Structures are given as structure tokens and as C-alpha cells.
Amino acid sequence: MTRLERNDRIIRLALLLVAFSAVSILIVITAFIFSEGTPIMFRHGPGRFLLGLDWYPSEKLFGLLPMIVGSFSVTAGALLVGVPTSLACAVVLTQFASKRTARVLKPVIELLAGIPSVVYGFIGIVVIVPFIRDNLGGPGLSVLAAAIVLGIMILPTVISISVDAFQALPPSYREGSIALGATVWQTVRMVLLPAARSGIVAAVILGMGRAIGETMAVIMIAGNAAAVPTSPLAPVRTLTSNIALEMGYASGEHREALFATGVILFVIIMILNTLANRASARRKV
Amino acid sequence: MAGSPRRTQTIVKSALWTLTGATILVLVFIVVFILRRGLPEVSWGFLTRHPEAMGVAGGIFPTIVGTLALTLMAILIATPLGVGTAIYLTEYTWEGRLTRVIRFGAECLAGIPSILFGLFGFILFVTKLKLGWSILSGGLTLSFMILPTIIRTSEEAIRSVPAAYREVSASLGCTKWQAVTRVVLPSALPGITTGVILSVGRSIGETAAVIFTAGSALHLPTSVFSSSRTMAVHFYILAREGISMRMAYGTAAVLVVTILFINIVSYYLMHRFIRKYS
Numbered sequence: 001m002t003r004l005e006r007n008d009r010i011i012r013l014a015l016l017l018v019a020f021s022a023v024s025i026l027i028v029i030t031a032f033i034f035s036e037g038t039p040i041m042f043r044h045g046p047g048r049f050l051l052g053l054d055w056y057p058s059e060k061l062f063g064l065l066p067m068i069v070g071s072f073s074v075t076a077g078a079l080l081v082g083v084p085t086s087l088a089c090a091v092v093l094t095q096f097a098s099k100r101t102a103r104v105l106k107p108v109i110e111l112l113a114g115i116p117s118v119v120y121g122f123i124g125i126v127v128i129v130p131f132i133r134d135n136l137g138g139p140g141l142s143v144l145a146a147a148i149v150l151g152i153m154i155l156p157t158v159i160s161i162s163v164d165a166f167q168a169l170p171p172s173y174r175e176g177s178i179a180l181g182a183t184v185w186q187t188v189r190m191v192l193l194p195a196a197r198s199g200i201v202a203a204v205i206l207g208m209g210r211a212i213g214e215t216m217a218v219i220m221i222a223g224n225a226a227a228v229p230t231s232p233l234a235p236v237r238t239l240t241s242n243i244a245l246e247m248g249y250a251s252g253e254h255r256e257a258l259f260a261t262g263v264i265l266f267v268i269i270m271i272l273n274t275l276a277n278r279a280s281a282r283r284k285v
Numbered sequence: 286m287a288g289s290p291r292r293t294q295t296i297v298k299s300a301l302w303t304l305t306g307a308t309i310l311v312l313v314f315i316v317v318f319i320l321r322r323g324l325p326e327v328s329w330g331f332l333t334r335h336p337e338a339m340g341v342a343g344g345i346f347p348t349i350v351g352t353l354a355l356t357l358m359a360i361l362i363a364t365p366l367g368v369g370t371a372i373y374l375t376e377y378t379w380e381g382r383l384t385r386v387i388r389f390g391a392e393c394l395a396g397i398p399s400i401l402f403g404l405f406g407f408i409l410f411v412t413k414l415k416l417g418w419s420i421l422s423g424g425l426t427l428s429f430m431i432l433p434t435i436i437r438t439s440e441e442a443i444r445s446v447p448a449a450y451r452e453v454s455a456s457l458g459c460t461k462w463q464a465v466t467r468v469v470l471p472s473a474l475p476g477i478t479t480g481v482i483l484s485v486g487r488s489i490g491e492t493a494a495v496i497f498t499a500g501s502a503l504h505l506p507t508s509v510f511s512s513s514r515t516m517a518v519h520f521y522i523l524a525r526e527g528i529s530m531r532m533a534y535g536t537a538a539v540l541v542v543t544i545l546f547i548n549i550v551s552y553y554l555m556h557r558f559i560r561k562y563s
Contacts, residue, residue: 011461015372019369020387021369021370022366022391022394022432025432028409085307088304089308096298096301105305108313111548111549111552116489116517117492119319119541121521155312184294185294212398213401215398215399215492216521243400244400244403247404262400265398273396
């Protein structure tokens with residue numbers, strides 16, 4: 001018996017070590033990206049990185065502002081496309097659709113979350129980009145194309161988290177409101193949406209993180225010009241594409257600058273994660 | 286005036302249904318579009334032959350092998366770590382600061398974009414540890430990426446095993462570890478498998494993290510140290526460099542069919558598992 005007890009103690013210790021794998025990996029990744037990316041930022045001054053308009057690595061000009069603006073403009077567009085649609089789906093799935101319909105529709109939406117981003121990018125190239133070029137002008141490879149494709153890509157994420165937020169509400173909220181004579185829509189607008197707000201905020205923030213972090217689809221359809229986009233039809237380069245496009249051949253300071261791009265992306269994502277974590281923690285209280 | 290909220294409801298309801306219908310339509314369109322153009326390219330030869338002239342003709346056999354090798358490597362590394370973490374979180378500790386730190390770490394890891402995993406894998410495995418572009422580098426990088434999914438799904442699966450199972454095994458004089466290995470894990474196995482299968486789907490579709498760590502060599506890998514091109518990377522290169530649209534559609538069709546199949550299987554498993562315990 002004592003042998004078994006000793007074994008159990010060893011196992012507990014081993015499992016504790018294993019349990020820290022995710023945290024340690026996170027720490028190692030953070031350490032590596034920062035140690036490779038921050039020295040060059042301080043050598044040239046963070047201001048020139050964050051606010052510089054010119055990205056000419058061969059001339060040691062590493063201005064990342066066009067990419068920062070690019071990432072945010074594409075993401076804003078994606079939210080504009082994706083969030084209202086996702087909320088509509090979440091409301092329909094939880095409030096209007098019959099149980100049976102919801103049981104069919106929800107898995108369809110979730111299954112499509114698995115479609116690889118390269119496939120979305122490809123659809124962008126062969127369908128959306130030519131459509132924009134022919135009907136709205138410009139090169140087609142644009143902020144708009146990226147916003148539409150990313151807007152579609154974030155749908156499954158935002159829908160499933162918002163659906164969870166609605167389903168986590170006590171049924172009495174809905175029942176009470178209906179019993180008072182409110183229509184379902186009034187109930188949604190005045191009772192359920194405010195009550196599920198923190199969950200929905202978390203869903204939107206996570207969708208935003210997904211859009212900002214997306215790489216391959218954006219490279220394929222955004223045009224990748226390293227300049228601040230002047231219109232929705234102008235080509236754009238995001239932080240992620242900046243890394244992926246030049247990683248293959250960069251060396252020396254150029255490579256360090258790509259890691260600096262990674263640092264900025266990392267900081268943005270961590271801020272978003274923390275916000276989403278806060279929002280969903282508030283729900284549990 | 287009394288009829289007005291009802292009328293609003295009718296209008297809003299149809300608008301919301303339209304948006305939902307449009308969403309489903311777009312998602313179905315993507316799959317149908319790829320399959321209609323891609324499936325005619327897919328044949329036995331396409332799956333079993335080597336690519337010719339950088340992929341202009343021939344098949345995609347080495348990329349299928351590469352995908353399998355890389356996915357297998359990632360799963361072999363991530364599953365023990367993920368399931369171990371889940372066991373610790375559910376069976377060996379109580380909720381507190383420690384579990385919060387572990388969960389927060391896993392959540393943050395899940396939010397990191399794949400390109401940053403690629404960047405990290407490239408600098409650590411490919412250059413610092415001198416593993417080069419290889420299945421090993423790519424598999425390690427991918428395993429880090431899928432770890433949070435495996436932790437989360439395993440934890441849910443283990444939690445859904447009824448407490449009575451543990452109480453009975455304790456009353457029979459089992460140690461905790463005996464209860465875990467002989468009672469809890471076998472009952473949670475379908476749920477854990479679901480998470481693993483979902484991660485397989487994710488690994489197969491991943492591009493950004495893989496292209497910088499496993500490289501894009503088109504020959505058949507001979508060991509874990511050979512560079513290898515996955516289907517997703519092959520498809521990306523074919524489409525982006527305009528090498529061959531026909532081959533791109535064919536590869537995309539194989540990719541989409543594989544991933545849909547995997548996701549449907551895991552969805553089916555999960556539902557059987559949920560029904561069993563509720």
C-alpha cells in the first residue's frame with residue numbers, strides 16, 4: 001500500500017510538470033519573439049518602427065505604420081461584415097429556429113470552421129477579387145476583398161461563442177419577458193442582448209483576434225503593397241503578411257525587423273486575449 | 286398601434302432569417318465550388334503519383350505522405366501533454382490560482398496566430414536547434430499549436446464522467462491513479478478522441494506555421510529530418526504562384542473532403558458521448 005501511495009505522489013508530481021507545458025510553451029514563445037524582435041526596435045527607436053511610413057528593408061527603413069493601419073482596417077472591415085451577420089445567426093439559432101432546424105444548422109456552421117484558411121483565400125482569388133475588379137474598379141486585390149473574406153472566416157467563431165452566451169442565460173429571463181406580453185424580438189432586444197452582452201463582447205474580441213492573426217488568406221487577396229491604404233479598393237499589407245511574405249529570404253536586420261513585426265502582432269493579440277478573458281470572466285460572476 | 290410590435294417582429298424576423306440563410310449559403314457555396322471544380326481532377330493516379338514539373342502535372346502523393354507524417358508527429362507529442370494537463374486539472378487539484386494560471390496559459394496559446402508559431406518554430410527548431418526544415422520541426426511547432434484544443438476537450442470529457450464512478454473506485458480501495466487509468470480515462474476516451482480528431486483536422490489545414498518549419502520540398506520524406514510539403518502548403522504554392530489552377534483545384538478538393546470527413550466523424554463521436562452521459 002505504501003508503494004502505491006508513493007507511486008501516486010510521483011505521478012502527481014509528473015502530472016503537475018505536464019500541466020505546466022502550455023504555460024511554459026507560452027513563456028518560451030514570448031521570450032523568443034521578444035528577444036529577437038525588440039533589440040532592433042530600441043536600436044532604431046520604437047517611434048520609427050511604430051510611426052514610420054516607409055518599409056524599405058534594403059535601405060534599413062523599417063516603418064511599420066502602413067502594416068499596422070492595414071491590419072486594423074482589414075479587421076474593422078471584417079467585423080463590419082461578420083459581427084451583424086453572426087449576431088443574426090446566433091439570435092435565429094437560439095430564439096427563432098425550431099429545435100430541429102437549429103440542430104441541423106449549427107453543425108453545418110461549425111463544420112465549416114474547419115475549412116483551411118488557404119481555401120478561403122483561394123475562393124477570394126477566383127471569386128471575390130475578379131468581382132471587385134470588374135464591378136467596382138481598382139486592382140481587385142484590396143482592403144475590401146480581405147474584409148469580406150475575413151468577415152466570412154470569423155463567422156463560425158463569433159456565432160458559436162454568441163450562441164453559448166445566449167444559451168447560458170437562465171430560461172426564466174425569456175419566459176418572464178414573454179409572459180409579460182413582449183414579442184420574441186422585444187425580448188431579444190431588451191432582455192437577452194443586454195444580459196448576454198459580456199459573452200457577445202468576448203465573441204467579437206475573439207473574432208477580431210482571429211481576423212488580425214489570419215495570414216495565408218490575406219496574403220492571397222489583399223495585394224500586399226506596403227503603403228497606407230487610401231480607399232477600400234486600394235491594396236493593403238497586414239502585419240501577418242509582412243512576416244510571411246519576407247521571412248523566406250530575409251537575413252540580418254531585415255529578419256530582426258520581421259520579428260519586431262511579430263512583437264507588435266503579439267502585443268495586440270495579448271491585449272485582445274486579456275480583454276476577452278475579462279469580458280467572459282464578468283459573465284461568470 | 287397595438288399591432289406594431291408584432292409587425293416589427295415579423296420584419297426583423299425575416300431580416301435575421303435572410304442573414305442566416307445567406308451565411309449558410311456562402312459556406313455551402315465554398316464547399317460546392319471547390320468540389321465541383323476539383324473532384325473531376327481527382328483520380329487514383331492523382332493520389333498516388335509524384336508531381337511533375339513543380340506540380341504542373343502528375344499527382345500529389347508526396348504531399349499526402351508529408352501531411353500524414355507531420356500530423357502524426359504533432360498528435361504524438363501533443364496528446365500526452367494535453368491529456369496529462371487535463372487529468373491534473375480535473376483529478377489532482379482544486380480550483381485556485383494554479384489552475385487559473387494553467388488555464389490562462391492555454392487560452393493565450395490558443396489565441397496566438399499561426400504565423401507567430403511559424404516564426405517561433407523557424408527561429409528555435411529550424412535555426413537555433415539546427416533541425417532544419419523538417420518533419421520534426423514542423424511537428425513540434427504544430428503540436429504546440431494544437432495543445433490548447435486537446436487540453437480543453439480532454440478536460441471537458443473527463444469532467445463529464447459522473448462523480449459516482451470515482452467514488453465507487455475509491456470505496457473499493459483504488460488509488461487515485463488506478464481510478465484515473467482504469468475508470469475515468471476509459472469512460473472519457475470518446476470525448477478525448479474527439480479533441481484529438483479535431484486537432485488532426487486543424488493540423489491538416491494549417492499552412493502558415495508549417496511552411497516555415499517543415500519547408501516545401503516536393504520529394505518523398507525519408508526520415509523525420511527530411512523537409513516535407515503538406516497538401517495545404519502545396520495548394521497554397523500552386524494557387525499563389527499560378528503554377529496550375531487544375532492541380533490547385535484537385536488538391537483543394539482532396540483537402541476539403543478530408544477535413545469535412547474528419548470534422549463530421551468528430552462531431553458524430555462527440556454527440557454519442559454527450560448523449561451517453563446526459
